[in-house]
Amino acid sequence: MPFVEWAADHVPARRMGILGIGFILVGFTLQSVQFWLTLLDVTIR
Numbered sequence: 372m373p374f375v376e377w378a379a380d381h382v383p384a385r386r387m388g389i390l391g392i393g394f395i396l397v398g399f400t401l402q403s404v405q406f407w408l409t410l411l412d413v414t415i416r
Contacts, residue, residue, distance in 0.1 A: 379387075408415070 382390075
């Protein structure tokens with residue numbers, strides 16, 4: 372979409388870096404959910 376490209380071009384570099392770090396942390400969190408559920412012995416029905 373042209374709007375997404377325009378918005379990405381007009382975001383300051385610092386804010387884009389913070390957004391990238393946020394996405395990385397969310398990704399690590401989502402990948403580790405299954406291991407936390409096993410470690411804490413949570414049953415899913």
